[in-house]
Amino acid sequence: MTEFTPLLNSNITAMAPDKLLGFQEKVRDIPDLVRLTLGEPGFDVDERIKKAAINAVEQNRSHYSESQGERVLREAAVTYFNNTYHLNYTDERNVIVTSGVSEAINVVFNTLLNAGDGILIPEPAYGPYFSSIKLARGERITIDTATNNFKLTPQMIIEAVKNATVPVRAILMNYPTNPTGVTYSREELEALITVFKQENLWVISDEIYSVLTYNQEHVSLAELLPEQTIYINGLSKSHAMTGYRIGFILAQADVIQQMQKVHGALVFAVPTVIQDAALVALRDVQDTPLAMRDIYQHRRDFIVAQLEALDFDVVNPEGAFYVFAKLPADLGEDGDAFALKLANEGKVAVIPGSGFSDSAKAYIRISYAASDDVLKEGMARLKKYVDKLRER
Numbered sequence: 001m002t003e004f005t006p007l008l009n010s011n012i013t014a015m016a017p018d019k020l021l022g023f024q025e026k027v028r029d030i031p032d033l034v035r036l037t038l039g040e041p042g043f044d045v046d047e048r049i050k051k052a053a054i055n056a057v058e059q060n061r062s063h064y065s066e067s068q069g070e071r072v073l074r075e076a077a078v079t080y081f082n083n084t085y086h087l088n089y090t091d092e093r094n095v096i097v098t099s100g101v102s103e104a105i106n107v108v109f110n111t112l113l114n115a116g117d118g119i120l121i122p123e124p125a126y127g128p129y130f131s132s133i134k135l136a137r138g139e140r141i142t143i144d145t146a147t148n149n150f151k152l153t154p155q156m157i158i159e160a161v162k163n164a165t166v167p168v169r170a171i172l173m174n175y176p177t178n179p180t181g182v183t184y185s186r187e188e189l190e191a192l193i194t195v196f197k198q199e200n201l202w203v204i205s206d207e208i209y210s211v212l213t214y215n216q217e218h219v220s221l222a223e224l225l226p227e228q229t230i231y232i233n234g235l236s237k238s239h240a241m242t243g244y245r246i247g248f249i250l251a252q253a254d255v256i257q258q259m260q261k262v263h264g265a266l267v268f269a270v271p272t273v274i275q276d277a278a279l280v281a282l283r284d285v286q287d288t289p290l291a292m293r294d295i296y297q298h299r300r301d302f303i304v305a306q307l308e309a310l311d312f313d314v315v316n317p318e319g320a321f322y323v324f325a326k327l328p329a330d331l332g333e334d335g336d337a338f339a340l341k342l343a344n345e346g347k348v349a350v351i352p353g354s355g356f357s358d359s360a361k362a363y364i365r366i367s368y369a370a371s372d373d374v375l376k377e378g379m380a381r382l383k384k385y386v387d388k389l390r391e392r
């Protein structure tokens, strides 16, 4: 018998493992661990949404949906996003319903990028983007925003394009930003747009945390630059529906038509039962996200105060549910080692900054999506651990 020689896709084998998931693996089996790692809302799904899912099952909504998404859900998405963020999409031809924002990102990258094309990523950024760029055979071009309190400036984009060694096709915006909580005002976005136009860039805007913007209006790039923007949003964070896996891509109809080829090939369609639940979320459940936002804001204030009392350096997050904190100088600069020891000895899990940017090694990301009790316990343990380190 001839022996089978496994040949794998070299693009995939060359891909670095996802650091975010990798760290969670490392701490998976630690007993009695308070986990402040995942962006997993500590809320149950609204009863009205649950009922819609149950009804859909009972009504035998068990058949394939239209690949692009149920028409009624796409219409509801246009209405919801147009009304909430002053967008101007025409109709259901502007929408694809995806299996979470995760799929949306992969659909968009695979549609816009030719092999070797560059995409600008303001970093620190959500780690899985890096794998998705690889998957699409694109080139990640890092823009390090650490020098400006994690805020992208027009000049940074101009520099990055000038120094690029590959054709630069797109920029990936994500605000409020995971992991820093930074967001942008209308004026700041308008300044960025001038450069997006000048450099002829596709703007991919992942606005999954838009509802969780504190004390200011969320302004969408799809309002300001609709012809060049691919708008992405979803229900994981706004409606605490992470496990339902619902996302949306909104863009000009001709671009959506091209993206639909990729979506059709990847998943064919999102489960019909889940789409029925999503329809109720968009149409009828607009109060719950705002109530959750107020609770998150409280948690943010609590956690920032606790971290500052321990001398961590924190840029106050204006949105999302993460704090990106720099280790105090006396605790060193190695966020990976700190996070691992904190998990093993202090029994609190946070994510090392290196999962979001190569230059953020001295940082940790703490998710305050967890419940109040879990957060209080986590911060008490962090304090105890840091106090003990300082006694040594």
Ligand code: PLP
Pocket (backbone or CB within 6 Å): 039, 099, 100, 101, 102, 103, 126, 174, 178, 206, 208, 234, 235, 236, 242, 245, 246, 247
């Ligand atoms: N984009 C960002 C910036 C995120 O932080 C996350 C999840 O944490 C996702 C996308 C994934 O979202 P979804 O659950 O819709 O796939």
